Amino acid sequence: MTDPSPHEALRKRMLAGQATAVQRMKPDPGRTPHLSGLTVNENLLLASIGWEAVDLCSGAAVWGMRRDTVNVWGADQDARASLALGSAMALAVDRLEARCQASGGHGVIGVDILTEIEPRYVSVNLLGTAVRPAGSSRTAGRAFTSNLTPQGFVLLLDAGWMPLGLASGCQFVRSYRRGAAQTMAQKFQNVELTNPTQALATAREETMIQLEERAHAFGGQGIVQVSLSSGPVRFATHVLSFSAWGTVVARASPDGRHPAPRTVISMNDDSEVFDPSMLVAAPMTR
Amino acid sequence: MNEQIRARMSQGYWKSYRCPHTHEVITGPHATWGANSEQVLLHSAWQRGFGVAFSRMVDQARHAGAHGVIGVSDSHQPFADTPAIEYRATGTAVRVTGAEVSSANPWTTHLAGQRLVNAIGGGYMPISAIVQRTWMAVWPYCLTEFFLVGKLRQRDLMGDPVQEVIQVSDAKMKLIEIAAAHVRREAQSDSVFGIDIEWGDTHLGFGAWVMNVTLRGTRLRRFDPQSVRLSSEQILRLS
Numbered sequence: 001m002t003d004p005s006p007h008e009a010l011r012k013r014m015l016a017g018q019a020t021a022v023q024r025m026k027p028d029p030g031r032t033p034h035l036s037g038l039t040v041n042e043n044l045l046l047a048s049i050g051w052e053a054v055d056l057c058s059g060a061a062v063w064g065m066r067r068d069t070v071n072v073w074g075a076d077q078d079a080r081a082s083l084a085l086g087s088a089m090a091l092a093v094d095r096l097e098a099r100c101q102a103s104g105g106h107g108v109i110g111v112d113i114l115t116e117i118e119p120r121y122v123s124v125n126l127l128g129t130a131v132r133p134a135g136s137s138r139t140a141g142r143a144f145t146s147n148l149t150p151q152g153f154v155l156l157l158d159a160g161w162m163p164l165g166l167a168s169g170c171q172f173v174r175s176y177r178r179g180a181a182q183t184m185a186q187k188f189q190n191v192e193l194t195n196p197t198q199a200l201a202t203a204r205e206e207t208m209i210q211l212e213e214r215a216h217a218f219g220g221q222g223i224v225q226v227s228l229s230s231g232p233v234r235f236a237t238h239v240l241s242f243s244a245w246g247t248v249v250a251r252a253s254p255d256g257r258h259p260a261p262r263t264v265i266s267m268n269d270d271s272e273v274f275d276p277s278m279l280v281a282a283p284m285t286r
Numbered sequence: 287m288n289e290q291i292r293a294r295m296s297q298g299y300w301k302s303y304r305c306p307h308t309h310e311v312i313t314g315p316h317a318t319w320g321a322n323s324e325q326v327l328l329h330s331a332w333q334r335g336f337g338v339a340f341s342r343m344v345d346q347a348r349h350a351g352a353h354g355v356i357g358v359s360d361s362h363q364p365f366a367d368t369p370a371i372e373y374r375a376t377g378t379a380v381r382v383t384g385a386e387v388s389s390a391n392p393w394t395t396h397l398a399g400q401r402l403v404n405a406i407g408g409g410y411m412p413i414s415a416i417v418q419r420t421w422m423a424v425w426p427y428c429l430t431e432f433f434l435v436g437k438l439r440q441r442d443l444m445g446d447p448v449q450e451v452i453q454v455s456d457a458k459m460k461l462i463e464i465a466a467a468h469v470r471r472e473a474q475s476d477s478v479f480g481i482d483i484e485w486g487d488t489h490l491g492f493g494a495w496v497m498n499v500t501l502r503g504t505r506l507r508r509f510d511p512q513s514v515r516l517s518s519e520q521i522l523r524l525s
Binding site for chain 1: 353354382383384385388390393397400401402403404405406407408410411413432433434435436441444446447448449450451454455458459462463466469470473474475476477478479480481482483485501503504506507508509510
């Protein structure tokens with residue numbers, strides 16, 4: 001006897017699902033529904049290592065900075081913004097972890113980080129999915145937070161490592177413009193703009209120090225999935241910002257499994273082979 | 287009608303904030319209180335508009351003899367130049383080849399293609415596509431107004447130069463909590479996977495703010511707990 005074709009197997013499963021889940025099985029009123037921001041494939045992947053999604057969790061913090069000057073981001077405002085964003089980042093993570101613990105999760109993965117920098121306030125909004133080993137109860141310890149994707153989380157656990165928490169750092173540094181005389185003197189020269197270079201280097205250095213300090217506070221051995229963003233602030237281009245997020249990790253077991261990737265050649269084209277708009281003649285120009 | 291509106295408005299989340307400067311000398315305009323208020327009327331209007339569009343889509347699929355509707359998507363836009371909003375729900379009605387047409391309502395899902403096949407292969411059957419939208423208004427009190435749009439005056443009253451704008455933080459946390467509670471209620475005891483989140487903001491001036499969030503996901507029910515678990519393989523992308 002031969003196995004049914006994939007088409008036939010799927011047809012049978014759809015009919016079975018239709019007959020049982022849709023028509024006969026009723027919702028179990030004693031069970032709390034599990035909400036997950038992960039896709040179906042990611043939930044199934046998580047289930048393959050014995051974990052389950054528990055709830056959708058969020059952590060938000062909005063911090064304001066008092067303005068003491070008429071112009072936007074005048075004196076002291078870069079230092080205030082650094083303090084405000086750093087505090088908002090830390091508070092949002094704390095709230096996310098508290099929400100995760102309340103929902104019975106052991107940690108939050110796939111955290112989306114939304115940061116808004118406005119002239120008067122900064123806002124950090126974190127959103128992720130609380131997960132736990134399938135069927136386990138609440139954890140007495142701290143819940144972890146991670147910006148790893150479920151695929152990254154599964155790989156990390158397989159390799160014998162564990163996420164400990166979400167570390168962050170940020171710094172805003174004012175970069176003074178060149179004076180009028182210096183600008184005129186350098187008008188026909190290719191020169192390095194030392195002020196913004198120095199400011200960006202300072203912002204980066206401070207941010208990375210903060211990130212390392214957070215990782216040490218978690219007792220971590222490294223930081224993975226580090227995302228960096230830098231550049232001038234949209235509404236105050238004389239201020240340069242640098243911010244970083246990453247997941248602090250530590251080795252949980254000495255005998256981790258390291259997957260050996262195989263090379264797969266995709267037979268799909270990345271772009272359309274035929275673009276119908278090519279048939280439209282370009283308008284004649286005189 | 288007014289009675290109904292008043293009764294409806296009193297059902298939502300409401301939290302008020304009091305000005306802490308009761309013993310200070312204050313000159314000029316000063317918001318002595320503020321509130322975060324769930325916009326139940328907006329939610330109810332949306333629910334009616336979207337609900338009708340969605341149920342018409344399901345009716346159409348049932349008349350076509352479908353078992354389910356896959357790849358459901360929804361949109362809303364102002365209708366011509368009127369204050370009315372047009373809601374649309376679209377999807378593809380499907381049926382299992384050779385199977386009898388069911389008398390039950392067709393199931394609906396945002397999933398299609400490979401994700402739908404994996405869900406059914408993993409022992410989960412879609413029950414319904416869930417969409418929930420929630421609004422929260424922030425009517426600012428003095429501290430919120432000062433830190434969002436305030437002028438230079440009165441700055442000595444406002445305490446630390448860097449501090450949390452608690453009213454807005456509360457609003458953002460509560461907004462997602464209420465939307466998730468709506469999804470949980472609609473899901474009853476089933477799981478909802480693949481929740482997608484869309485944020486929206488309308489700034490009304492003077493620090494007043496109406497924020498909204500839309501959650502979309504598929505309600506799934508496990509029909510085969512013994513199903514084979516997904517086997518995955520790492521692919522190293524070279525491009």
